[in-house]
Amino acid sequence: MATKQVVGRDGDVSTVIDMLLSSDNTVDDLPVIAIVGMGGMGKTTLAQLVYNNEKVVKHFGDQRMWICVSDDFIVERLLNQMEQSLTRDKSEIENIEGIVRKLGEKLNGKKYLLVLDNVWNENLDKWECMRNSLLGIGGSRGSKIIATTRSVQVVSTMRTSPSLTHHLSQLSENESWTMFRKSAFANGGPTETPDLVAIGRKMMEECKGVPLAIKSLGGLMYSKKHFHEWGLIKNSEIWSTEIKEGIQPILRLSFDHLPSPYLKHCFAYCSIFPKNFNIRKDELIQLWMAQGYLQPSWGSNLEMEDVGNDYFNILLHNSLFQDVKLDEYKNITRCKMHDLVHDLALDVSENNCLDLTSIVGEVKYHPEVQHLSLDLMEETIFEIPKENVGKLMTLFFIENFPKNIAEVECIHTTSLVDYNGEELPSSLLKFIHLRYLDLSGSSIAIPPNFISKLYNLQTLRVPSFTCLKKLPKKFYKLVSS
Known part of the structure; x- marks a missing residue:
């Protein structure tokens, strides 16, 4: 995020940097600086500003690592992500000792900075395992950890001292208005009249100084050009609900006012x-297209990709997407979703989507699931429940095919990114409705000939040409309609 887009956090940045650089003489071998605050307060943004600060970069050099932790605190996975952040190469070492040894070789005794973003773990044994592994890496004295969390109990688990704990406060009234005004009255939005300013300031009081709520509401109001539309939002039932659930009701308001049912899908x-x-923009639009969500309005000459681009920009302006990455031509290539926004997306999907990333027995699998992503422990055997076999339209997986994949026939999109097998099972030929197939990053050097018979295919993503030996026979028969 560009510094100019951040409002009211200069003092917080200076405070955390002082904590980081002035704690070299602490008796703790690996001190943890904790940034604490409710969801949507900007903890990750603050950590990013510190992480990329010139003083911090100079102090730690290239030995800076960033890990998004979230719900699963699996030490082996976190250590592998550390190495990936440090080397930019994927790491899949399965034992802690092996990863620690490799990290020690890479760091070569130099001090390092590790950011653990969005930590929820309150299990002391897991934290001690992680901490002992980090100490085993052998970085020099002066290595530090920054952790962001909503939970004071997490801070206690990590044994962070009060002097190294920074509680992120809400934005002031003036700061809140500055942020809202930048979104709501940006170029192309409504005219900043006294009447709209009065309504906007009234709604700002309900945002309680929470940046994500302010930006989301500002993005929504940008699309409302007339006084009566602002009045409808102001008089919404949402404001009669106390914001005890954090900012979810305000995010829900932004979703409810999206201009199209397809965009909501x-x-x-x-x-x-x-x-x-990290969601790739081009892939996301192709996935939406494969599901039939990108429908140009009657009489429009827009292509489906154009509609997808418009949808993406609306979600971005409403702060339902964030943390965009740009290419050298300033085009957006990637984005993320705030975890509160992700929770909202799960809620409104009404159990149609499931990202299954842990041990299968620990997951509640809902019978309405239509879109399934599998990233399971190696050698985990998974069978799609019978009630879902006829409903499943999306299937993403990395290591293992589901045991009963031959029974699934209504798939529209399949992704085998990083799939390590040398061949695809011939049962995929039954996916006659397949519109999107992603083999990029897989080790498949010669895609099977039956791909040429997938006549509904709109998008085929293949491995890089350094890995790909040849294309299937009759590949020319695949013509995008």
């Missing part, structure tokens, strides 16, 4: 991705 579909996932 597009947003809900995003819950198939794990929390904190």
Whole structure:
């Protein structure tokens, strides 16, 4: 996030940097600086500003690592993510000792900074295992950890001292208005009249100084050009609900006012991705297209990709997407969803989407699931429940095919990113409705010939040409309609 987009956090940045750089003489070998605050307060944004600060970069050099932790505190996975953050290469070492040894070799005794973003773990044994592993890496004295969390209990579990704990406060009234005004009255939005300002300031009081709520509401009001539309939002039942649930009601308001049912489907579909996932914009639009969500209005000359681009921009302006990455031409290539927004997407998907990333026996599998993402422990055997076999339209997986994949026939989208098998099972030929197939990152050097018979295919993503040896026979028969 660009610094100019951040409002009211200069003092917080200075405070955390002082904590980080002035704690070298602490008796603790690996001190933890904790940033604490309710959801949507900007903890991750603050940590990013510190992480990329010139003083911090100079102090730690390239030995800076960022990990999005979220719900699953699995030490092996976190250590592998550390190595991936440090080397930019994927790491899949399965034992803690092996990962610690490799990290120690990479760091070579230099001090490091590790950011653990969005920590929920309150289990002391898990934290001690993680801490002992980090101490085993052998970085020099002066290595530090920054952790962001909503929970004071997490801070206690990590044994962070009060002097290294920063509680993120709400924005002031003036700061809140500045942030809202930037979104609501930006170029192309409504005219900033006294009447609209009065309504906007009244609604700002209900946002309680929470940045995500303010930006989301500002994005919504940007699309409302007339006084009566602002009045309808102001008089919404949502404001009669005490915001005891955090800011979810305000985010729900932004969703409820999305201009199209198809756009609402597009947003809900995003819950198939794990929390904190880097979503590729072009892939996302192709996935929406495969589900039939991108329908140009009658008489329009727009292509489906154009509609998808418009949908993406609306969700971004409403702060339902964030943390965008740009290419060298300033085009958006990636984005993320705030974890509260991800929770909203799961809620409005009405159990149609499931991201299954843990041991199968621990997951509540709902019979209405239509879109399924599998990232299970290696050698985990998974069978799609019978009540879902005829409903499943999306299937993402990495290691293992579901045991009964031959029974699934209504699939529209399949992704085998990072799939390690050398061949695809011939049962995929039954996926006659398949519109999207992603083999990128897989080790499949020669895609099977039956791909040429998937006549409904709109998008085929293949491995890089350094891995791909040849295309299937009669590949020319695949013509996009």
